[in-house]
Amino acid sequence: MVFLVIIIILAFIFDYINGFHDAANSIATIVSTKVLTPFQAVLWAALFNFAAFFISKYVYGEFKVGNTIAKSIFEQYITLKVIFSGLVAAIAWNLLTWWYGIPSSSSHTLIGGFIGAAVTNAGGSFDVINYAKVLPTVYFIVLAPFIGMVVAFIITVIIVNICKRANPYRADNWFKRLQLVSSAAFSLGHGGNDAQKVMGIIAAAMVAHGGIEGVHTLKDIPSWVPFACFTCIALGTLSGGWKIVKTMGTRITKVTPLEGVSAETAGAITLFLSESLAIPVSTTHTITGSIIGVGATKRLSAVRWGVTVNLLWAWILTIPISALLASVVYFIVSIFI
Template sequence: MELLIVIIVLALLFDFINGFHDAANSIATIVSTKVLTPFQAVLWAAFFNFVAFFIAKYIIGGFGIANTVSKTVVEEFITLPIILSGVIAAIAWNLITWWKGIPSSSSHTLIGGFAGAAIMASGFGAIQLNIILKIAAFIFLAPFIGMVVAFGFTILVLHICRRVQPHKAEVWFKKLQLVSSAMFSIGHGLNDSQKVMGIIAAAMIAAHSMGLGMGINSIADLPDWVAFACFTAISLGTMSGGWKIVKTMGTKITKVTPLEGVVAETAGAFTLYLTEILKIPVSTTHTITGAIIGVGATKRLSAVRWGVTKSLLVAWILTIPVSALLAAGIYMVVTFFLG
């Protein structure tokens, strides 16, 4: 019982870290175009992260992504030490990448950690490889979709606004950035909060099989307070910011104007809503990065700083295997102390 509570607390801590780690995703362009100050922007993003809870519960009517994450490891192999090791590894990798200013994926960190600990405990038969491969495929598909949508949307908007006076257009697009940033923040809340819900659900299912209190039969029995706590934690994390990553996302990939900010955030939101329908956990970081690249590429390919982009891609590819190895090592330590 105590171990389950520790896991829930650490999972919510991860959710909080995810919030400030990924705050940059939804506010980078709105800050870099000076539509809002950094403080105003994080409050704006945090509010809409939390609005996502009510959309998921009362409009969508379920938490499909949480269900997908909870099934990353075969149910009979899930134990509390495995989940504990995965969460600790995910927190460690998130803090390292935040410290270095690298916008890595919190989603893939969590899934890599969960899978790595399970493999160390019971071998490769313990993981649902088809689910993990599907999630891994979206390391490339999510930014690609964001890039293509942003590229096409930019060309369309430029065509529609070709006769509009530039100053007037800029004023309008600064106002529209408030809307596009809110849309993206809702997508961020919908996607990322559910990943932690999935991990907590897996822990509660494992607790039930061990005959512990607070256990549940399936994710359908997950108490409402878990969802509420997850969405609250990510919102509070977003309010605490993530300025190093804001700098990378908002200025280092390509110079972003208000028009391009609207397009990038809208394209990113579209991609997140699509994956919500497909019930696939994706990285909001990857999504918005792809959208920003798509926007930059419409000016000229050289407008995108491909050196920065290459470094980001390497970090993305490494996230799952590094998190898995880290979790495997932590699992050995955890089982040594827990006996």
């Protein structure tokens, strides 16, 4: 039971780190356009991160994304050591990428760590992976930013054509107000997608422990677990991730309030779509793709492709590096436990 408690605490720590690591996703554009101050922006985002709990529970009626994470490895291969090792690796990679200002995916970090530890536990066999659950997530490494990019491009073109005769000053003020709405929508999508991933890990740990009466699936977990997960990610968002805010808000392309509305709306649409399909996606990938789509409406050279290529490399390497880290941690843990 002590080991299970340690894992749950680690899961909440990861959830908190996920919040401040991904805070930039929700607030980068709204800060860069000076609609809100950094403190106001993180407070706004954190509020809607937590509000996503009620959307997932009472609108969707279940925590679909969490269920996908819990089932990414076949149940017979899931042990507490596997989950512990995956969490430690995910936390380490998240902190490292945050330190260097790289907006990598917390979601893929967690999945990579989970898989790496499970494969090591099975003696190197990849039969532990439930490909029916994992492959859609892998596909969305490419699809999520692409969908965000295309939707943002379309929304921006439509808005520009509708407003081309509008008074620039009045239009800018309107889009600043609308950015509050689009940012809130994106934060709802972020909270709904990311907090559930930790719920899936905690549910898997409770099932693996076998000592929690009545807990056999994600639906059986105590009600305090989802509440605590959404609270932790909101508190993490309050802490902010200023290094990544700079990358997301200014280094990819310069963003106006109009473009901020387009990027956040496109990102929110993509996140709500993925949650309805029970696919855990990267909010980082999604908003980055949306920002690129917005930049491309001006001209392709408006997007700083050198920065974007570096981000792509970080995305590609996240799952294998997290898996490798988890494998090393599992080997070390096995010596002592």
